[in-house]
Amino acid sequence: MSLLTVSGLVKRYGGLLATDNFSFDVRHGEIHAVIGPNGAGKSTLITQLAGEVRPDAGRILLDGRDITNESVEQRSLRGIARSYQITSIFPEFSALQNVMLAVQAHQGHSFRLWSPVDTQPELTGPAHEALARVGLESRAHVPVSDMAHGEQRQLELAMVLAGKPRLLLLDEPMAGMSQAESLQMTRLLLSIKQDYGIVLVEHDMDAVFKLADRVTVLVYGRAIASGTPAEIRDNPSVRTAYLGDDE
Numbered sequence: 001m002s003l004l005t006v007s008g009l010v011k012r013y014g015g016l017l018a019t020d021n022f023s024f025d026v027r028h029g030e031i032h033a034v035i036g037p038n039g040a041g042k043s044t045l046i047t048q049l050a051g052e053v054r055p056d057a058g059r060i061l062l063d064g065r066d067i068t069n070e071s072v073e074q075r076s077l078r079g080i081a082r083s084y085q086i087t088s089i090f091p092e093f094s095a096l097q098n099v100m101l102a103v104q105a106h107q108g109h110s111f112r113l114w115s116p117v118d119t120q121p122e123l124t125g126p127a128h129e130a131l132a133r134v135g136l137e138s139r140a141h142v143p144v145s146d147m148a149h150g151e152q153r154q155l156e157l158a159m160v161l162a163g164k165p166r167l168l169l170l171d172e173p174m175a176g177m178s179q180a181e182s183l184q185m186t187r188l189l190l191s192i193k194q195d196y197g198i199v200l201v202e203h204d205m206d207a208v209f210k211l212a213d214r215v216t217v218l219v220y221g222r223a224i225a226s227g228t229p230a231e232i233r234d235n236p237s238v239r240t241a242y243l244g245d246d247e
């Protein structure tokens with residue numbers, strides 16, 4: 001059974017169909033990329049999967065359970081985690097403290113960052129573990145403001161993993177990265193993917209074709225093609241949809 005199954009999803013903004021009868025699924029251990037031109041509805045899809053926006057029609061199932069009407073918090077408890085952009089990071093705090101905050105937010109503990117960190121093993125343990133997963137363990141005590149952009153994006157991923165999710169919703173994890181940083185993030189995602197199901201929205205096509213097991217192409221809210229990276233690359237209607245687009 002798929003980890004995530006989406007069927008017949010519809011989202012209208014006035015007369016605009018931002019999501020047009022969209023269906024797809026994500027298996028455990030799989031990266032399913034959603035690509036498409038600007039305004040195709042990729043972010044709108046992610047917000048509906050995360051529970052921030054309710055669809056007008058359709059169903060979202062996690063492990064076969066209907067979560068369409070569940071809140072962001074309920075979905076988070078079930079293991080759906082959305083990556084947020086760097087704006088959710090506290091730059092003056094260390095990498096470790098930022099991940100501890102993410103652990104704390106997930107566990108619902110009270111805010112205790114001012115007490116000595118080594119007295120809070122329930123936070124430091126999972127936080128160190130998440131930093132190690134993304135290769136930032138040696139940077140645990142570095143203030144985020146002293147970290148490179150690519151490292152900050154890795155930290156963002158550590159914060160997502162800190163909640164021990166099962167399904168990751170990654171919205172442009174390579175945004176603003178140099179080619180070297182993007183390669184590093186690609187390697188990182190490949191090294192962790194077997195433990196999660198991942199929905200990947202990304203404009204960096206090199207990264208998408210290296211990472212994705214399956215790719216679904218959105219145009220005007222509608223899935224016009226779905227298949228392996230090789231199938232998508234060779235699909236004439238995908239090529240047509242991207243003609244004149246600089247992505």
Ligand SMILES: Nc1ncnc2c1ncn2[C@@H]1O[C@H](COP(=O)(O)OP(=O)(O)OP(=O)(O)O)[C@@H](O)[C@H]1O
Pocket residue numbers: 013016018036037038039040041042043044045
């Ligand atoms: N809250 C909203 N109210 C009205 N229209 C919206 C709203 N959110 C998105 N839209 C519209 O829905 C369509 C899809 O937007 P969306 O941001 O999901 O596209 P996208 O594929 O993520 O684009 P990009 O690649 O540029 O981020 C666009 O036409 C957009 O203007």
